[in-house]
Amino acid sequence: MKPVCLVVGAGAGIGGTTGKRFAAEGYHSVLCRRSDQEGLNTLVADIQADGNDATGFLFNVTNEGAIETLIATVEKDIGPIEVVIFNLGAQIGDRDLSDTSYKAFERCWHIATFSLFRTASVVCPLMVARGNSSIIVTSATAAVRGNAGQHAHASAMGGRRMLCQSLSAEFGPKGLHIAHVIVDGAVDAPDTLGKMLGEERFKTLRETRGLEHDGLILPEKVADTYLHLAKQHRSTWTHELDIRSFTDLAWWNH
Amino acid sequence: MKPVCLVVGAGAGIGGTTGKRFAAEGYHSVLCRRSDQEGLNTLVADIQADGNDATGFLFNVTNEGAIETLIATVEKDIGPIEVVIFNLGAQIGDRDLSDTSYKAFERCWHIATFSLFRTASVVCPLMVARGNSSIIVTSATAAVRGNAGQHAHASAMGGRRMLCQSLSAEFGPKGLHIAHVIVDGAVDAPDTLGKMLGEERFKTLRETRGLEHDGLILPEKVADTYLHLAKQHRSTWTHELDIRSFTDLAWWNH
């Protein structure tokens, strides 16, 4: 039975691409996302076409018991979860305080912070018992600095980062590698950036900054680093690293 | 009509003491806390005995509309809120992940992060319209580093810190001073530390580290710094500072 790489938040960007990469390395990739059954099917079929293993689930992480049930199902029917790629984004765009509803603020936290806590609550005991496991958390610039228009996103991601540190402090010495990855720039991903910008603007951005300019972060290159993190020897673990295109200034410079 | 200093979280520690201090400086201090009508009455009476103005409210910040109604009442009946001392703590003690319930995690966030967001949502527009206002937020070591046993507290305080930064980025240029104070050590406060430790251990701690040893942070000295922050000229604002006893190592050293 193959070990499982559970990707929470598996769109056609970092999540799906990382799932594909881990599948190629011998994991059974379980891809979970909120919507778009067709897109999910495409990702799974793409992995299977390479002769590798993948299963897809649609689920709404904010539903009571959703992630807990999913993990139980995976563990029972597919295999032991050895790696979690926690990749749920919670960017709701630039919004002034007056445009940030209580509901949006709470929802952002629910997705970015609380759902990681719920996932960890269920999966950490399993991982500790088995050893040799990793939780790799995609995070954002907003986790390390608040900015105008980012009230919901920054506070949720700041919560996510501190949670990663507290989880690492408890579970690191028990053999569970928790890594917090600050994705500090725009990712060349149709399911997130593409949807936020709209088709036309995304196309223009790719042509002016992306593609051969390498000015957008490439999901398959992020997957390289995620794989490296998952394979780091326990004598030499990285808890936090940043990622950006060479064309971008670091968050502390703009 | 005196300007109001609204203290959200006014026990017999930093909150109550700061309220007293601002009242002595000419503010009408409005003290809010969750429970202990008697303790609240004592704080209010103590301020009034000095010939200064104070009003007390019991309220549960997690109740829907509670803080919003309170602010409306204060603005209508008492005066314009010029300073908010946001002093709600959310320390639930050291708890392993397995001992941190979903409910506790959510409640911690509700108090530490969401209630600040709600307060800011209501009070910032009022303050911007009037100018010359401050929100001073008591925070904790857990806002800058996660630690074992601090899953709920660290993620909630990390969210609080990033929220303070995003609020400051939006409202600073509009004349609203937002300060995030990292209280990095034990405070000599019967209503928080005292209750957490129990009477005996608190007494022992005060005798061995507190009192003339000055090894516990004194609320009235914190009030000095809060007052300084509230009075800083807008050409020279501090957004973040740390506070600890000289006997304590900084959080980055232990």
Next chain:
Amino acid sequence: MKPVCLVVGAGAGIGGTTGKRFAAEGYHSVLCRRSDQEGLNTLVADIQADGNDATGFLFNVTNEGAIETLIATVEKDIGPIEVVIFNLGAQIGDRDLSDTSYKAFERCWHIATFSLFRTASVVCPLMVARGNSSIIVTSATAAVRGNAGQHAHASAMGGRRMLCQSLSAEFGPKGLHIAHVIVDGAVDAPDTLGKMLGEERFKTLRETRGLEHDGLILPEKVADTYLHLAKQHRSTWTHELDIRSFTDLAWWNH
């Protein structure tokens, strides 16, 4: 005999103004600077005209023994140094790596880092023996983030910041308050900003952003905060804080 406030780097900006402020509070202010005897005389005369005490020294901190001799002289002839305002700047302007000579890089470190180390080496033992003393260090954005053109300045200020932390870790528990102040913005100071920009541009900047706009940090307001730091009770010390005009974004936002 009055206690001494030793200002290392006392031009007509934060240094001189803080010296004046501490003199008004009962200190004998000793103002040291590298050049401009006339400017120094003016500062001293200005303080004395208020009936307060000040003495001025010209000295070159990079000369061997210069700061050591100065401290010995002050202690012998004027009084015990209770407060050091360490205010030497080392901004050499934006310079590409290719325009940053070895000599400039070393000189920057000598002024910003090594001279603080030398000062501390001499003054800390004296202060520990007497208790109740402070070293307040003016620092810069460059201490917390490197930027293009800031190779010499950032590495020197980064060294200064870490030195303040190591000094605080050793001497804090011995009763010596060390504070690191991140001045995160332009200061309305003719001797530094004025000289860097030239008379015309400085005049324009003051008219468009400074003066009643309060968009430049005012030295006399910085002096308020320095005085507050020096007076903080030892149960409640601040090690680090930032300062900027309300019109400016924090360094982490640009």
Next chain:
Amino acid sequence: MKPVCLVVGAGAGIGGTTGKRFAAEGYHSVLCRRSDQEGLNTLVADIQADGNDATGFLFNVTNEGAIETLIATVEKDIGPIEVVIFNLGAQIGDRDLSDTSYKAFERCWHIATFSLFRTASVVCPLMVARGNSSIIVTSATAAVRGNAGQHAHASAMGGRRMLCQSLSAEFGPKGLHIAHVIVDGAVDAPDTLGKMLGEERFKTLRETRGLEHDGLILPEKVADTYLHLAKQHRSTWTHELDIRSFTDLAWWNH
């Protein structure tokens, strides 16, 4: 002609091991260290025995022109430097301020900060002209927090970190990848930790925390991460990461 991996500070720990690893990947590894011709010969012979290329140089980085001449020689006689592993340590042990001489403080800075600046001054123009190059800098906990006894080390490493940020800001957009690696724990290295502790204590430490306990950072595992950094695609660069054994708490937790 093979591209060169220049290892500045190549003892039998991270430096030598990384040099060996890059040689196995097709680089000509140039190993430089201050002393121990025999140890250096062993490292070089070990690499050559695998059929890979290496050259060793003894040099004293603090000598005027030493690193500059070395780089010129390498570029002329061996090949174009594509990767620099800057691995000079500057830990002088725990020393109170009174035990930290001016000379030791200056020497520490010279090795940790100034020699990186000198190296970068010479090598960056060459790298920019050729593109596709990396400077990977080994750094230490002391780069991010000062501690008692670490006056020289922390201020030098803090300077190193800020220099890496300023170099990255200038040269990143020009295609030069600069990475700052915070080695946050003890490394299983006879030439550094071994010499600091002495043979007996090092042996005991290895037996109780190292070896199969994986409680010491293994140089060959660090080399994996350095290689990963050097191979990261320019759309997805990491500037900073931390490394520690799973048994160790992160620096922010102790």
